[in-house]
Amino acid sequence: MKKIITGVLLASSFLVSAAEPEFTAQQLKQVAELRTNASNSDLSYQLLESLTTEIGPRLPGTENDKKAVAWAQEKFQALGFDKVWLEEATFPEWRRFSESGKILTPSEQTLHLTALGHSVSTPKDGITAEVILFETLDELIAAPANSLKGKIAYINYRMNRDIDGNGYGPAVRARSTGSVEAAKKGAIGYMMRSVSTAHHRFAHTGGSHYKDGVTKIPNVTIANPDADQIARLIALGKNVTVNINVQNEDRGQGTGFNVIGQFNGTQNPEQYVLIGGHLDSWDLGTGALDDGAGVALTMAAAKHISEIKRPKRSIRVVLFAAEELGLWGAKAYFKQHAKELDNIVAAAESDFGADVVYGFESNVSAQSLPVVRAIAKQLAPLNVQYIAKNTANGGPDLIPLKNATSAPIFDLHQDGTDYFDYHHTADDTLDKVDPEKLKQNTAAYAVFAFMAADARTTIKPKPAK
Incomplete structure (x- = not known):
């Protein structure tokens, strides 16, 4: 009889544990505050204006590219990131x-x-x-x-x-x-x-x-x-x-740098959510949409998170080098971190302009979908629809990650209807960015990154095929 009672108690305990929510009421209150703060802040636009005005176009290997690296370091430090560092990336340098x-x-x-x-x-x-x-x-x-x-x-x-x-x-x-x-x-x-x-x-x-x-x-x-x-x-x-x-x-091999800023997690700092964009741009415009917006909004999103709470896991913002010439910064990053890719609990890149985020999609294990759905619910007030296909591809700089391992990858789908009117042209300039839409992007990335980093359970990738 004692064994039966013990078994019932264990089963009951398991059911309670299984039904335990991924986020407490207090966490959801923090999410709401974060969403409101980011939606009302001009920080991402201020960063974008600074990058495109003070630096301008950022073709890999040029003086402006080097100035952009120094700019990013300075901004990360001014925003109070716990760690800021550079990682070298080489690429075939070219000039027009x-x-x-x-x-x-x-x-x-x-x-x-x-x-x-x-x-x-x-x-x-x-x-x-x-x-x-x-x-x-x-x-x-x-x-x-x-x-x-x-x-x-x-x-x-x-x-x-x-x-x-x-x-x-x-x-x-x-x-x-x-x-x-x-x-x-x-x-x-x-x-x-x-x-x-x-x-x-x-x-x-x-x-x-x-x-x-x-x-x-x-x-x-x-x-x-x-x-x-x-x-x-x-x-x-x-x-x-x-x-x-x-x-x-063709100038042969050039050298650039990925610029990385991180807010450390409180419980598992070695695990991290990776967000970011690429710091370089083509030389014709000022790279406001491609990819200054992605740089600015992910930096700002991480800063907004730090002002609410340091989550359990770290928030890492990676500004990749030399994406336009062939994903060279991304290749270098994922090669250097090849032995610790399992520490990435979620990854998303913003590299599709600055129009509104309309959809949220994951590519994770089935066991992690409850976390995904909880995040999607908190993105809904930003008019972001949950896309339940679970087939997200991630941005271009995440391609080496996908090729190297199975990883928890996310898409915050942006409206690209007009993006290719400006993409890679002299018309890619700051005036094409709507500050209000940029705020919505920033809030969406902040909510996603915070919740992925602070969830009760760790988001896992799909099993390798």
């Missing part, structure tokens, strides 16, 4: 010096263009050749051998507009490898419609890649209105000849 373009025939017209990252230069007087139009990268790949000898290949693929930016990936294929495929067919230059949804006359830059054993040819994008002009001329049956003149330089 000058660029111009013209339609020469059937009539002379200015061509608004920009070199893609890592593009080689043209001769000093540029290259002049007839343009051969392809609608897609696959059509270019299918072109006969040597069919583009002495020509400039042009891909006219138009990116679609959507809230989640789903048109970006397909368009980037042409940006990444188009010049390689054009060179294989004998082309002396490569040109493409900007990977952009804009109607403005700004060309879009971005990363591109060459391939060993394939001739490197100049690699540019043209503004969408100019792309339309060329397409119309070719549709009229005109032979379109253009001159492209870009002067760039």
